[in-house]
Amino acid sequence: MSLRAHAVDPDELIRWCREHLGSPPVEEMFRSGHLSAVIGLRLADDREVVVKVRPDTPRMAACVEVQRRLFEAGYPCPRPLTGAAPFGGDVATAEVHVPGGAALPSADRAASVFAKAFARLIRLAPGPDEVAALVPVPSWAAWDHAEGGLWPRSEDSDVDLDEVPGAEWIDEAGRRARDRLRAGGSDVVIGHCDWLAGNLRWSDDTLLVVHDWDSVIAECEDILVGFAAALYSTVDADTLATVEDTQRFLVAYGDARGRDLSADEGQRAWAAGLWTRAYDAKFQHAAGQPITSLSEDEARERLRCAAA
Template identity: 30%
Template sequence: MTTREARDPVAVVRENLAEWEVPHVELDVFGTADAAAIVEQVDEFVRRHLGPGVAAYLFCSSSVGSTHGLILADGRRVVLKARPPPDTNPDLPLDRESLRQVVRVQRFLTAHDYPCPEPLLEPEPLGRGLATVETYLDAGRLVDGHDPRGRRLIAASLAEHIALLRRMPDPPRLDHFAVPDARLFPMPHGKIFKPSEPDTGWVRALARRARDVTREVDSALVLGHCDWRVEHLRFADERLVVSHDWDSLSMRSEVGIVGVNAHGHTADWSQEQIRRVPTAGGILGFIADYEAARGEPFTREQHRAARAWAVYSIAYGAWISIAPGDTDWPEDSWPALLRGCGEDLLR
């Protein structure tokens, strides 16, 4: 993996802002889309809580939150993760107590030598939201989630941390992207998504059928990462050496966590040249790889529920991405995947 170089903070933040027609995340967090003002807020925050100020930036990216890779004046490399106010999306655990529990899980994992960032700061107010700081990890390499070998590494490392978290005393009941009872889908995870209800009737019909299947099957509740995919993982010598995005923790059925991750394990939105969505065979292969790493196969009903969770997750991706009037989608898209294999996976 290429080591990131130190760069001018304002230039790095400005480049990230330029990628968005409207930088909703930064507006929600910092109340401004001015790069210099954002850097000023970040610098003041780290001075207040960590002592040294910001000397340089390694990166800046936006997704659910605004993430800043920093070099501090004392040479430390850290990552500041700023989240929008909790009421921005009630279906995501952005409140202070939930973020504190994520930090607690990360501390448990690092205490057991699991390769995730070590928290340096509990959630504290930054701008309109909350921010944490953790160690910057830059080791290992990406794997190809479409390659059976890479897929096995991803599935096995998922099984590994779920098994480890079973040993955690009083694990938190986090509800990341929970499926609400009163609604078919959670609130879209970004303001850039504007679902077209008239064009997604077939998507919602498949999602309802998939959700019905998931509710018919008993599976133990476990704590696990629900965005366990290529972009967030690095490997070296057949072992996981870096894992990111632990805000995606959730307490849900084991088959639910496996199905959600089977649907998205190949995704890396930082790269343009790769296929992001899996194939039907890749989804089934991921579930089988997880069962092998787990050391015990799912029952027939549990396997069907894992597939249904994958279909539901694909349907969510299709729901938020279909624009009004869309009827033809690129092969590397959630609508095309759902159209091509949704029915088969539910059988």
């Protein structure tokens, strides 16, 4: 697999900050990122900002608009400082740096507070018709892609997962989950499709900040909830939800929104969570890595919960 590492020209970064933030950087505080370069900077005017550079896609401007609208509604996300502005052949955005916080809330309330924060996000987010189209959808959420075959192409690999032999149980789980998702559906809303612990920070059980707003999509509510319920963590930032954790999240989400998930919504949520976990498992298998996103026994149990 050929990973697309993202290099950032330092002179271009200085020029971009001068033009779009009115001040050049004087210190790099940190640098991280996978599909993009995320750079924490202290500017000459003493502001601390985060500049994110990634390949340009049509959805970037809409992602920033959703983040801006949520910030203005009081949701704990960094305040955007720019729109999506050209950066060489890529695009960059800037936001206020929000430091600190813990990766997880208290263990005994994790499902409740993760679900409550997710329900609040969906409640405060603009309607899908209020912003530009949030497409293309990130690969790990693109269960209904139009590429042909079962699996969409990954953003960070040129490998066609449908051409990778082996791990038939992963393909079967993904296929059956996708078939269940194609039957019915709840209202389309805007939400976050990468509800990993690494993207959230907590102050005790209070949500301090949510990051990675490139991961907002417009999708059926039950599917978004299913992604979140399968991806959040209760014990450490690198361990995904167990079957029991997912069940607790789905119950807590219903409590948070004031209406339990219907039987159909619950089954589709289970199917969505299984699909995204199976996609990651297929990617891990293709890369020759240990399969940590899903086990065969867990896939079987999640399929049972999804009535798939």
